[in-house]
Amino acid sequence: MIIYLDNNASTQPLPQVIEAMAGAMTTHFGNPSSAHSVGDRARKILDEARQEVASLAGEQSEHLFFTGSGTEANNLSILSALGSNPTGKHFVTTRVEHSSILKLALELESRGCKVTYLEVDASGQIAVEELKKLLGSESVDLVSVQWVNNETGVIQPIQELTKICSDKKVLFHTDAAQAMGKMEVNLTDLPIQYLCMTAHKFHGPQGCGAVIVKGARLIPLNFGGDQEKGVRPGTENMSGIVGMGKAAKIRRESLRGSIKKMSELRDAFEKQLLSQLDFASVNGDTVNRVANTTNIKFRGIDGHALIARLDGAGVQCSQSSACTNSRPEASYVLQAMGLSEVEAYSSIRFSVSVINTMEEINRAASLVVEHAKKLKQFSVSAA
Secondary structure: OOEEOEOOOOOOOOHHHHHHHHHHHOOOOOOOOOOOHHHHHHHHHHHHHHHHHHHHOOOOHHHEEEEOOHHHHHHHHHHHHHOOOOOOOEEEEEOOOOHHHHHHHHHHHHOOOEEEEEOEOOOOOEOHHHHHHHHHHOOOOEEEOOOEOOOOOEEOOHHHHHHHHHHOOOEEEEEOOOOEOOEOOOOOOOOOOEEEEEHHHOOOOOOOEEEEEOOOOOOOOOOOOOHHHHOOOOOOOHHHHHHHHHHHHHHHHOHHHHHHHHHHHHHHHHHHHHHHOOOEEEOOOOOOEOOOEEEEEEOOOOHHHHHHHHHHHOEEOEOOOOOOOOOOOOOHHHHHOOOOHHHHHOEEEEEOOOOOOHHHHHHHHHHHHHHHHHHHHHHHHHO
Protein backbone atom coordinates (compact mmCIF):
# COMPACT_ATOMS: atom_id res chain seq x y z
CA MET A 1 0.00 0.00 0.00
CA ILE A 2 1.32 3.43 -0.99
CA ILE A 3 0.24 6.16 1.42
CA TYR A 4 0.89 9.64 0.03
CA LEU A 5 1.19 12.28 2.76
CA ASP A 6 3.05 14.98 0.82
CA ASN A 7 0.04 16.85 -0.54
CA ASN A 8 1.50 20.29 0.17
CA ALA A 9 4.09 19.46 -2.47
CA SER A 10 1.50 18.32 -4.99
CA THR A 11 -1.88 16.62 -5.03
CA GLN A 12 -3.10 13.88 -7.33
CA PRO A 13 -5.45 15.22 -10.04
CA LEU A 14 -9.00 14.00 -9.55
CA PRO A 15 -10.52 11.68 -12.19
CA GLN A 16 -13.02 14.41 -13.16
CA VAL A 17 -10.11 16.81 -13.68
CA ILE A 18 -8.28 14.36 -15.92
CA GLU A 19 -11.47 13.79 -17.91
CA ALA A 20 -11.98 17.52 -18.38
CA MET A 21 -8.38 17.97 -19.49
CA ALA A 22 -8.72 15.14 -22.00
CA GLY A 23 -11.81 16.88 -23.40
CA ALA A 24 -9.82 20.09 -23.82
CA MET A 25 -7.29 18.20 -25.93
CA THR A 26 -9.86 16.37 -28.03
CA THR A 27 -13.36 17.83 -28.36
CA HIS A 28 -12.24 21.39 -27.54
CA PHE A 29 -8.78 21.36 -29.09
CA GLY A 30 -9.09 24.72 -30.85
CA ASN A 31 -7.05 27.85 -30.24
CA PRO A 32 -9.20 30.30 -28.23
CA SER A 33 -7.73 33.17 -30.24
CA SER A 34 -8.99 31.75 -33.54
CA ALA A 35 -11.90 33.60 -35.20
CA HIS A 36 -14.03 30.56 -36.09
CA SER A 37 -16.49 28.23 -34.34
CA VAL A 38 -13.83 25.83 -33.02
CA GLY A 39 -11.96 28.79 -31.56
CA ASP A 40 -15.21 30.12 -30.13
CA ARG A 41 -15.84 26.84 -28.29
CA ALA A 42 -12.34 26.85 -26.88
CA ARG A 43 -12.72 30.47 -25.81
CA LYS A 44 -15.97 29.60 -24.04
CA ILE A 45 -14.44 26.84 -21.92
CA LEU A 46 -11.48 29.15 -21.17
CA ASP A 47 -13.89 31.77 -19.86
CA GLU A 48 -15.78 29.15 -17.83
CA ALA A 49 -12.56 27.95 -16.22
CA ARG A 50 -11.56 31.52 -15.38
CA GLN A 51 -14.91 32.03 -13.68
CA GLU A 52 -14.57 28.85 -11.63
CA VAL A 53 -11.04 29.63 -10.41
CA ALA A 54 -11.98 33.22 -9.53
CA SER A 55 -15.07 31.99 -7.67
CA LEU A 56 -12.92 29.80 -5.42
CA ALA A 57 -11.46 33.07 -4.12
CA GLY A 58 -14.80 34.87 -4.07
CA GLU A 59 -13.70 37.17 -6.87
CA GLN A 60 -14.86 38.25 -10.33
CA SER A 61 -13.30 36.55 -13.33
CA GLU A 62 -12.09 39.74 -15.04
CA HIS A 63 -9.50 40.16 -12.30
CA LEU A 64 -7.90 36.74 -12.85
CA PHE A 65 -4.95 36.00 -15.14
CA PHE A 66 -3.60 32.51 -15.81
CA THR A 67 0.11 31.74 -15.50
CA GLY A 68 2.33 28.68 -15.82
CA SER A 69 2.80 28.21 -12.07
CA GLY A 70 2.49 29.80 -8.66
CA THR A 71 6.12 30.85 -8.91
CA GLU A 72 5.49 32.74 -12.14
CA ALA A 73 2.40 34.36 -10.61
CA ASN A 74 4.42 35.53 -7.60
CA ASN A 75 7.26 36.89 -9.73
CA LEU A 76 4.89 38.60 -12.17
CA SER A 77 3.01 40.27 -9.32
CA ILE A 78 5.99 41.52 -7.35
CA LEU A 79 7.95 42.74 -10.36
CA SER A 80 4.83 44.53 -11.62
CA ALA A 81 4.22 46.20 -8.27
CA LEU A 82 7.80 47.49 -8.03
CA GLY A 83 8.06 48.57 -11.66
CA SER A 84 10.69 47.98 -14.30
CA ASN A 85 13.33 49.74 -12.18
CA PRO A 86 13.23 48.64 -8.51
CA THR A 87 16.20 50.82 -7.55
CA GLY A 88 15.27 52.88 -4.51
CA LYS A 89 12.03 50.96 -3.93
CA HIS A 90 11.25 49.30 -0.59
CA PHE A 91 9.94 45.73 -0.49
CA VAL A 92 8.80 44.10 2.76
CA THR A 93 8.34 40.35 3.18
CA THR A 94 8.95 37.64 5.81
CA ARG A 95 11.66 35.14 6.68
CA VAL A 96 9.34 32.19 6.07
CA GLU A 97 8.15 32.83 2.52
CA HIS A 98 8.32 30.31 -0.31
CA SER A 99 11.58 30.28 -2.27
CA SER A 100 9.85 31.99 -5.21
CA ILE A 101 9.58 35.08 -2.99
CA LEU A 102 12.86 34.89 -1.11
CA LYS A 103 15.03 34.27 -4.18
CA LEU A 104 13.31 37.11 -5.99
CA ALA A 105 13.97 39.31 -2.95
CA LEU A 106 17.69 38.58 -3.27
CA GLU A 107 17.56 39.50 -6.96
CA LEU A 108 15.73 42.73 -6.13
CA GLU A 109 18.40 43.64 -3.58
CA SER A 110 21.06 43.17 -6.27
CA ARG A 111 19.13 45.68 -8.40
CA GLY A 112 19.15 48.35 -5.71
CA CYS A 113 15.84 47.61 -4.01
CA LYS A 114 15.68 47.80 -0.22
CA VAL A 115 14.27 44.60 1.27
CA THR A 116 13.05 44.28 4.85
CA TYR A 117 12.34 40.86 6.30
CA LEU A 118 9.74 40.53 9.06
CA GLU A 119 10.59 37.98 11.74
CA VAL A 120 8.23 35.30 13.07
CA ASP A 121 7.76 33.97 16.59
CA ALA A 122 7.93 30.36 17.78
CA SER A 123 4.40 29.74 16.50
CA GLY A 124 5.35 30.88 13.00
CA GLN A 125 3.29 34.07 13.22
CA ILE A 126 4.58 37.49 12.24
CA ALA A 127 4.03 40.39 14.64
CA VAL A 128 1.29 42.64 13.31
CA GLU A 129 2.61 45.52 15.39
CA GLU A 130 6.04 45.17 13.81
CA LEU A 131 4.58 45.83 10.37
CA LYS A 132 2.48 48.69 11.67
CA LYS A 133 5.55 50.29 13.24
CA LEU A 134 7.58 49.83 10.06
CA LEU A 135 4.96 51.40 7.82
CA GLY A 136 4.61 54.26 10.25
CA SER A 137 8.30 55.12 10.11
CA GLU A 138 9.43 54.21 6.56
CA SER A 139 8.21 54.53 2.99
CA VAL A 140 7.24 51.10 1.63
CA ASP A 141 6.14 50.21 -1.89
CA LEU A 142 4.98 46.61 -1.46
CA VAL A 143 4.34 44.13 1.35
CA SER A 144 4.28 40.40 0.57
CA VAL A 145 3.12 37.89 3.19
CA GLN A 146 2.13 34.33 2.41
CA TRP A 147 -1.38 33.45 3.54
CA VAL A 148 -0.44 29.93 4.68
CA ASN A 149 3.03 28.53 5.24
CA ASN A 150 3.84 25.55 3.06
CA GLU A 151 5.86 23.73 5.74
CA THR A 152 3.82 24.27 8.90
CA GLY A 153 0.36 25.17 7.59
CA VAL A 154 0.34 28.25 9.84
CA ILE A 155 -2.15 30.92 8.76
CA GLN A 156 -0.99 34.52 8.89
CA PRO A 157 -3.41 37.29 10.07
CA ILE A 158 -4.05 38.51 6.53
CA GLN A 159 -7.12 40.55 7.39
CA GLU A 160 -5.19 42.66 9.92
CA LEU A 161 -2.14 42.96 7.71
CA THR A 162 -4.09 44.11 4.67
CA LYS A 163 -5.92 46.74 6.71
CA ILE A 164 -2.62 48.16 7.97
CA CYS A 165 -1.28 48.34 4.42
CA SER A 166 -4.49 49.80 3.07
CA ASP A 167 -4.50 52.55 5.70
CA LYS A 168 -0.96 53.49 4.60
CA LYS A 169 -1.80 53.09 0.88
CA VAL A 170 0.82 50.35 0.47
CA LEU A 171 0.31 47.57 -2.08
CA PHE A 172 -0.19 44.07 -0.67
CA HIS A 173 0.69 40.73 -2.27
CA THR A 174 0.00 37.27 -0.88
CA ASP A 175 1.17 33.86 -1.98
CA ALA A 176 -2.05 31.92 -1.36
CA ALA A 177 -0.92 28.64 -2.91
CA GLN A 178 -1.40 26.73 0.34
CA ALA A 179 -4.57 28.56 1.33
CA MET A 180 -6.73 27.95 -1.73
CA GLY A 181 -9.01 24.98 -1.23
CA LYS A 182 -7.94 24.47 2.39
CA MET A 183 -9.79 27.38 3.98
CA GLU A 184 -12.44 29.89 3.00
CA VAL A 185 -10.94 32.70 0.92
CA ASN A 186 -13.13 35.64 -0.01
CA LEU A 187 -11.48 38.70 -1.50
CA THR A 188 -14.64 40.79 -1.61
CA ASP A 189 -13.82 42.86 1.45
CA LEU A 190 -10.04 42.38 1.59
CA PRO A 191 -7.76 45.10 0.15
CA ILE A 192 -5.38 42.62 -1.51
CA GLN A 193 -3.92 43.87 -4.77
CA TYR A 194 -2.20 40.62 -5.78
CA LEU A 195 -3.20 37.06 -4.84
CA CYS A 196 -1.38 34.09 -6.36
CA MET A 197 -2.28 30.41 -6.50
CA THR A 198 -1.46 27.17 -8.29
CA ALA A 199 -3.72 24.33 -9.45
CA HIS A 200 -1.77 21.34 -8.21
CA LYS A 201 -2.37 22.17 -4.53
CA PHE A 202 -6.10 21.38 -4.82
CA HIS A 203 -6.10 18.35 -7.14
CA GLY A 204 -5.63 20.25 -10.37
CA PRO A 205 -2.76 19.76 -12.84
CA GLN A 206 0.84 20.83 -12.36
CA GLY A 207 2.10 23.70 -14.51
CA CYS A 208 -0.91 25.99 -14.21
CA GLY A 209 -1.24 28.94 -11.85
CA ALA A 210 -3.13 32.20 -11.60
CA VAL A 211 -2.94 35.69 -10.15
CA ILE A 212 -5.88 37.84 -9.12
CA VAL A 213 -5.20 41.56 -9.47
CA LYS A 214 -7.36 44.36 -8.05
CA GLY A 215 -6.53 48.04 -8.05
CA ALA A 216 -3.02 47.45 -9.36
CA ARG A 217 -1.19 46.70 -12.60
CA LEU A 218 0.56 43.77 -14.22
CA ILE A 219 3.61 44.40 -16.39
CA PRO A 220 4.30 41.60 -18.92
CA LEU A 221 7.48 39.57 -18.52
CA ASN A 222 7.15 38.37 -22.12
CA PHE A 223 5.91 39.98 -25.32
CA GLY A 224 3.81 38.69 -28.18
CA GLY A 225 0.09 38.23 -28.65
CA ASP A 226 -2.92 39.58 -26.80
CA GLN A 227 -3.62 36.50 -24.68
CA GLU A 228 -4.53 37.23 -21.03
CA LYS A 229 -5.13 40.86 -22.04
CA GLY A 230 -1.54 41.05 -23.25
CA VAL A 231 -0.18 40.34 -19.76
CA ARG A 232 0.91 36.79 -20.59
CA PRO A 233 1.22 36.42 -24.37
CA GLY A 234 1.39 33.00 -25.95
CA THR A 235 -1.22 30.35 -26.65
CA GLU A 236 -2.95 29.37 -23.44
CA ASN A 237 -2.33 26.02 -21.74
CA MET A 238 -5.92 25.02 -22.39
CA SER A 239 -5.82 21.55 -20.87
CA GLY A 240 -4.14 22.88 -17.72
CA ILE A 241 -6.55 25.81 -17.42
CA VAL A 242 -9.59 23.59 -17.93
CA GLY A 243 -8.23 21.17 -15.33
CA MET A 244 -7.64 24.00 -12.88
CA GLY A 245 -11.17 25.27 -13.46
CA LYS A 246 -12.67 21.83 -12.86
CA ALA A 247 -10.62 21.30 -9.70
CA ALA A 248 -11.63 24.73 -8.42
CA LYS A 249 -15.32 24.03 -9.05
CA ILE A 250 -15.17 20.69 -7.25
CA ARG A 251 -13.35 22.15 -4.26
CA ARG A 252 -15.61 25.21 -4.01
CA GLU A 253 -18.73 23.04 -3.97
CA SER A 254 -17.28 20.67 -1.35
CA LEU A 255 -15.09 23.08 0.63
CA ARG A 256 -16.59 22.69 4.09
CA GLY A 257 -16.79 18.92 3.81
CA SER A 258 -13.22 18.78 2.49
CA ILE A 259 -11.92 20.88 5.37
CA LYS A 260 -13.77 18.68 7.88
CA LYS A 261 -12.42 15.46 6.40
CA MET A 262 -8.83 16.68 6.17
CA SER A 263 -8.96 18.00 9.71
CA GLU A 264 -10.22 14.67 11.03
CA LEU A 265 -7.48 12.78 9.18
CA ARG A 266 -4.71 15.14 10.28
CA ASP A 267 -5.87 15.22 13.90
CA ALA A 268 -6.17 11.44 14.12
CA PHE A 269 -2.68 11.01 12.68
CA GLU A 270 -1.20 13.63 14.96
CA LYS A 271 -2.92 12.24 18.06
CA GLN A 272 -1.53 8.76 17.48
CA LEU A 273 2.02 10.04 17.06
CA LEU A 274 1.99 12.34 20.07
CA SER A 275 0.37 9.75 22.34
CA GLN A 276 2.89 7.03 21.47
CA LEU A 277 6.09 9.02 21.03
CA ASP A 278 7.17 11.08 24.03
CA PHE A 279 9.92 12.65 21.92
CA ALA A 280 7.50 13.98 19.28
CA SER A 281 5.95 17.46 19.25
CA VAL A 282 4.22 19.79 16.77
CA ASN A 283 6.07 22.72 15.25
CA GLY A 284 4.09 25.94 14.92
CA ASP A 285 0.66 27.22 15.84
CA THR A 286 -1.76 24.32 16.36
CA VAL A 287 -4.84 26.57 16.23
CA ASN A 288 -4.21 29.00 13.38
CA ARG A 289 -3.30 26.49 10.68
CA VAL A 290 -4.98 24.85 7.72
CA ALA A 291 -6.73 21.54 8.16
CA ASN A 292 -4.40 19.24 6.28
CA THR A 293 -0.91 20.00 7.62
CA THR A 294 1.18 18.95 10.59
CA ASN A 295 4.91 19.46 11.07
CA ILE A 296 6.33 17.05 13.66
CA LYS A 297 9.66 17.30 15.46
CA PHE A 298 11.11 13.92 16.41
CA ARG A 299 13.64 14.93 19.03
CA GLY A 300 16.97 13.14 18.68
CA ILE A 301 16.18 11.55 15.31
CA ASP A 302 17.65 12.19 11.86
CA GLY A 303 14.63 13.31 9.83
CA HIS A 304 16.21 12.28 6.52
CA ALA A 305 16.72 8.76 7.85
CA LEU A 306 13.11 8.55 9.02
CA ILE A 307 11.80 9.79 5.68
CA ALA A 308 13.90 7.18 3.86
CA ARG A 309 12.59 4.40 6.10
CA LEU A 310 9.00 5.53 5.65
CA ASP A 311 9.42 5.77 1.88
CA GLY A 312 10.63 2.17 1.87
CA ALA A 313 7.57 1.21 3.90
CA GLY A 314 5.24 2.97 1.47
CA VAL A 315 4.66 6.30 3.22
CA GLN A 316 5.65 9.49 1.38
CA CYS A 317 6.32 12.68 3.35
CA SER A 318 8.91 15.47 3.29
CA GLN A 319 10.98 17.87 5.36
CA SER A 320 10.24 21.11 3.53
CA SER A 321 8.97 22.62 0.30
CA ALA A 322 9.40 20.46 -2.80
CA CYS A 323 11.26 23.42 -4.33
CA THR A 324 14.00 23.12 -1.67
CA ASN A 325 13.56 19.57 -0.37
CA SER A 326 16.46 18.11 -2.35
CA ARG A 327 18.90 20.53 -0.77
CA PRO A 328 20.91 19.37 2.27
CA GLU A 329 20.24 22.47 4.38
CA ALA A 330 17.85 22.32 7.30
CA SER A 331 14.51 24.10 6.91
CA TYR A 332 14.95 27.88 6.95
CA VAL A 333 11.30 28.21 7.95
CA LEU A 334 11.74 26.19 11.14
CA GLN A 335 15.01 27.93 11.97
CA ALA A 336 13.29 31.31 11.56
CA MET A 337 10.81 30.07 14.16
CA GLY A 338 13.66 29.51 16.61
CA LEU A 339 14.47 25.83 16.08
CA SER A 340 18.12 24.87 16.02
CA GLU A 341 19.61 23.31 12.91
CA VAL A 342 19.53 19.91 14.60
CA GLU A 343 15.87 20.35 15.59
CA ALA A 344 14.96 21.42 12.07
CA TYR A 345 16.70 18.32 10.67
CA SER A 346 14.64 16.16 13.03
CA SER A 347 11.33 17.60 11.78
CA ILE A 348 9.02 16.19 9.09
CA ARG A 349 5.99 17.63 7.30
CA PHE A 350 2.94 15.43 6.80
CA SER A 351 0.11 16.80 4.63
CA VAL A 352 -3.11 14.93 3.89
CA SER A 353 -5.76 15.38 1.20
CA VAL A 354 -9.39 14.45 0.67
CA ILE A 355 -8.21 11.37 -1.24
CA ASN A 356 -6.62 9.89 1.89
CA THR A 357 -8.65 7.49 4.04
CA MET A 358 -8.70 6.87 7.77
CA GLU A 359 -7.37 3.37 7.09
CA GLU A 360 -4.34 4.90 5.39
CA ILE A 361 -3.87 7.38 8.23
CA ASN A 362 -3.94 4.66 10.89
CA ARG A 363 -1.50 2.55 8.90
CA ALA A 364 0.83 5.48 8.30
CA ALA A 365 0.79 6.51 11.96
CA SER A 366 1.64 2.96 12.98
CA LEU A 367 4.60 2.90 10.58
CA VAL A 368 5.86 6.30 11.71
CA VAL A 369 5.75 5.20 15.36
CA GLU A 370 7.47 1.92 14.55
CA HIS A 371 10.35 3.42 12.59
CA ALA A 372 10.75 6.46 14.82
CA LYS A 373 11.15 4.21 17.86
CA LYS A 374 13.78 2.13 16.04
CA LEU A 375 15.76 5.20 15.05
CA LYS A 376 15.47 6.56 18.56
CA GLN A 377 16.94 3.34 19.93
CA PHE A 378 19.85 3.63 17.48
CA SER A 379 20.52 7.23 18.49
CA VAL A 380 20.47 6.33 22.20
CA SER A 381 22.80 3.38 21.60
CA ALA A 382 25.19 5.52 19.59
CA ALA A 383 25.27 8.09 22.38
